[in-house]
């Protein structure tokens with residue numbers, strides 16, 4: 001999952017590390033040369049002043065240990081002091097040190113289908129964190145860069161996150177969740193997976209097939225319901241989606257069911273019918289949550305659709321299917337920042353258990369190889 005993006009982030013870290021490593025070496029060499037020149041100048045001055053006694057007095061009051069100075073007594077003392085301060089010394093990461101790596105990173109993010117404004121935000125965050133950061137000579141630049149990358153990715157990925165399980169637990173039952181998104185992205189499979197997810201957590205579900213538009217939709221969702229032994233409410237093709245979901249809520253009320261999972265027709269977000277449909281469901285059923293489903297592999301297309309669906313009928317969160325087949329990760333990184341609504345789940349395969357709660361910290365850790 002997201003392997004290509006992971007490699008690209010790794011390259012950025014290496015680039016900055018190399019640049020600052022070179023800079024540290026140069027600074028160290030420069031300092032050594034300076035210290036040496038200073039030592040020579042001091043030695044010359046001491047020779048001029050002439051008396052050994054004076055030199056000893058100075059050595060005592062300098063606070064520099066005898067041990068470290070023993071080899072450099074006299075002419076080497078200034079150098080030793082400088083070297084000591086260098087061992088503790090720091091270099092400052094400057095704009096020019098990160099400019100090239102940041103440019104490469106921008107290209108890499110865009111190639112990975114990260115949305116432009118999100119890529120810019122990530123770069124801005126990293127620049128803010130890195131430029132002016134001090135890095136001690138004896139510390140790893142990788143740590144400094146990793147922290148900057150970690151923080152900037154987390155900031156854009158975790159926009160709007162909330163605890164899904166807690167929200168469901170605290171809501172009055174039945175909780176009604178409506179699923180929107182275009183056809184063919186795995187919406188139906190996701191509803192089936194979530195039905196299993198809730199069952200595993202002790203919550204009962206009823207599925208409502210509000211996709212009365214597409215031929216064969218009933219059969220498809222019925223197959224999942226049968227596999228999972230779940231109750232399903234359907235109407236004839238061409239029926240009113242709001243009426244199907246209403247019936248499911250009624251069923252849930254009279255049968256003590258915890259969660260209603262309502263599918264909707266996967267029409268295009270530009271369809272007027274879709275808006276009417278969602279508006280009517282909102283009015284008739286008053287869902288507790290509307291979740292947008294799309295496939296991670298659709299990259300920028302998924303990001304744009306999420307934005308358009310959210311603009312048309314506000315969503316509470318998104319689910320990205322087929323993350324297992326996505327090496328780019330652009331949609332996973334961009335959707336929350338673009339819509340202001342969190343990604344709540346990732347679909348990770350075709351089985352009913354192949355769904356995981358979206359955890360921004362975990363995703364960032366995965367992208368940066370922190371768990372390896």
Ligand SMILES: Nc1nc2c(ncn2[C@@H]2O[C@H](COP(=O)(O)OP(=O)(O)OP(=O)(O)O)[C@@H](O)[C@H]2O)c(=O)[nH]1
Nearest residue numbers: 183184185186187188189266321322347348349350
């Ligand atoms: N690899 C993988 N395949 C998935 C995932 N989710 C769904 N699929 C597959 O994607 C295909 C389409 O999924 P469906 O749920 O049937 O979606 P659809 O009926 O085409 O479209 P809608 O239900 O309208 O979204 C099926 O073969 C699913 O098994 C996932 O997370 N990973």
